[in-house]
Amino acid sequence: MKVLIAAEESECSRRAIQAVLERQWPEDSQFRVINVCESFPVLGAKIRPAYVMAESEMLRQKKSQVRMDIVELRKVYPVNLVSGDVLKGDPCACILEEAKDWGADLIILGTHGREGISRAFLGSVAEGVAGSAGCSVEVVKAKRTH
Template sequence: MVLLVALDESEPGWAALEYALEEHADDEIVVVHVADPNRSGYGEFAHLGAEAMRERMREAASGLFDAARTRATDRGCEITTELLIGQPAPAIVEYALDHDVDRIVVGSHGRSGFSRVLLGSVAERIARRASVPVTIVR
């Protein structure tokens, strides 16, 4: 089974990785991080330039992936990593479709009530659009 874990800097993101390492240690685990250039701070592109922003995103992802590999190694697991560029939900769903992923594991920020309806969540959009099962970890 090929398991895709969507990782960001949040605690639920790390919880998703921990879940995958614990429950699917014998499966192929692909950890992806999505860099969304549209979420950069106002004026960063103008100030730094597009290439400098892409480099910052790659460096941040590299740090995340190093930490993820360390956690996996500590548990006796191996992972592969992939940096995606774009909006998180569509990028993850498309990657899963293009790479024959069997299941997606993603962290939930635990929004509820009105804020969830108003803001939506990446996890919810992935669960609604993915063609494979999605496990949402809190």
């Protein structure tokens, strides 16, 4: 089974990783962790140095998180193939494309559980992935704080 884990630096993503770690998987399972660095539009012909530095730092942090997730998965599943990457672009599109290209059997990702206005404005990567994926999708919800 090929399990694609879409993660980021949030509590809901940590819960998704934890859900993978707590489960028994078939012996031949493969895990791939991805983190998407969303590209931000830059207005004007020149890219400001501050933007380049900020994007570079964001990529560095995301790569570091993916490496930590891989280490964590390899501790629990030492004989399974575990890989990862940081992708650039629209999160939903990148997750769907990676799942298709890699031949994922299952996508696991967290959701912030936003509702109402904030969900309408911010959208839902989890909803977009679940509605368009060519494989099964497991959405791990964040714990409610109220």
